[in-house]
Amino acid sequence: MTEFKPAQKDAYTLILEAIDSGIYRPGDRLVESELADRFGVSRTPIREALQRLETQSLLARDGRSLIVASLDxxxxxxxxxxxxxxxxxxxxxxxxxxxxxxxxxxxxxxxxxxxxxxxxxxxxxxxxxxxxxxxxxxxxxxxxxxxxxxxxxxxxxxxxxxxxxxxxxxxxxxxxxxxxxxxxxxxxxxxxxxxxxxxxxxxxxxxxxxxxxxxxxx
Missing domain, CATH: 1.20.120.530 (GntR ligand-binding domain-like)
Structure with missing residues (x-):
């Protein structure tokens, strides 16, 4: 019988859950290399996930950095x-x-x-x-x-x-x-x-x- 293995979460989901759980809070800076190390994935899917989150206005630009957005x-x-x-x-x-x-x-x-x-x-x-x-x-x-x-x-x-x-x-x-x-x-x-x-x-x-x-x- 084939062993069932739960599907691994993608980088987008991992970052989103980290924001939702308060690991990253409004104003916190997100760095590709640090995220890759934390979640054990390469920087390419992290970069793509960050771009997607920015498009959804969950992240904002602070100079050249991306930070968790806040709501006015x-x-x-x-x-x-x-x-x-x-x-x-x-x-x-x-x-x-x-x-x-x-x-x-x-x-x-x-x-x-x-x-x-x-x-x-x-x-x-x-x-x-x-x-x-x-x-x-x-x-x-x-x-x-x-x-x-x-x-x-x-x-x-x-x-x-x-x-x-x-x-x-x-x-x-x-x-x-x-x-x-x-x-x-x-x-x-x-x-x-x-x-x-x-x-x-x-x-x-x-x-x-x-x-x-x-x-x-x-």
């Missing part, structure tokens, strides 16, 4: 407007198309995430998984692709809104209400609740960026 206030606002609409649509379609098994997975995620309320980094990762599951439950491949692009840009934020004191509990409660609406096949409520959820996250982020509220100790 206007870009952040524009991103959240698009995200709210697309996420809301995903919830609406999930209420229409999600299987009972997919709904059970969403419910299980909410329950498991209750144990992470005081762990902002872990809860942030769990939050991404939860939203991704809703995207998949929409059963619309084109919407999933667009949301993937939006969430790549979300990686350019230096902090997560879940890091705000009290936001973890609110996030879990909002997720639970969204799943309830999906389970009831209430498309309009699912749409509006997820839009409101993103809006609250945006308000929290604006307050975090202004220093108006406290971050949890990490």
């Amino acid at each position: 206030h206007n870009q952040l606002s524009e991103l959240y407007v698009v995200r709210a609409e697309l996420e809301g649509l995903a919830a609406r379609l999930a209420a229409r198309h999600a299987t009972e098994e997919e709904i059970r997975v969403l419910r299980d995620m909410v329950e498991e995430d209750r144990t992470l309320v005081d762990q902002p980094k872990a809860l942030s990762r769990a939050n991404r998984r939860f939203h991704k599951q809703i995207h998949l439950a929409s059963h619309n491949r084109y919407l999933v692709q667009q949301l993937d692009l939006v969430h790549r840009s979300m990686a350019l934020m230096a902090t997560t809104s879940i890091a705000a004191e009290g936001r973890g509990q609110d996030t879990i409660a909002e997720h639970n209400a969204i799943v309830d609406a999906i389970a009831k096949r209430d498309e309009q409520t699912a749409y509006q609740m997820l839009k409101d959820h993103i809006s609250k996250a945006f308000v929290t982020r604006l307050k975090l960026d202004s220093g108006a509220i406290k971050r949890l100790e990490e």
Whole structure:
């Protein structure tokens, strides 16, 4: 029997995941040779990956160097407007198309995430998984692709809104209400609740960026 071997990740995916996980943060300089050493690949695929990431505006030029891009206030606002609409649509379609098994997975995620309320980094990762599951439950491949692009840009934020004191509990409660609406096949409520959820996250982020509220100790 042929042994199954998982596919190796390409340079683009490796760098993207490093940005998403915070290994490289906005403003950090990316050097071909250092990336090649870190990921154990040659410089040619690294160079191609960097060019692709620059084209997608995830990297920016700083003189002759490439750095991880950052979002200004206007870009952040524009991103959240698009995200709210697309996420809301995903919830609406999930209420229409999600299987009972997919709904059970969403419910299980909410329950498991209750144990992470005081762990902002872990809860942030769990939050991404939860939203991704809703995207998949929409059963619309084109919407999933667009949301993937939006969430790549979300990686350019230096902090997560879940890091705000009290936001973890609110996030879990909002997720639970969204799943309830999906389970009831209430498309309009699912749409509006997820839009409101993103809006609250945006308000929290604006307050975090202004220093108006406290971050949890990490």
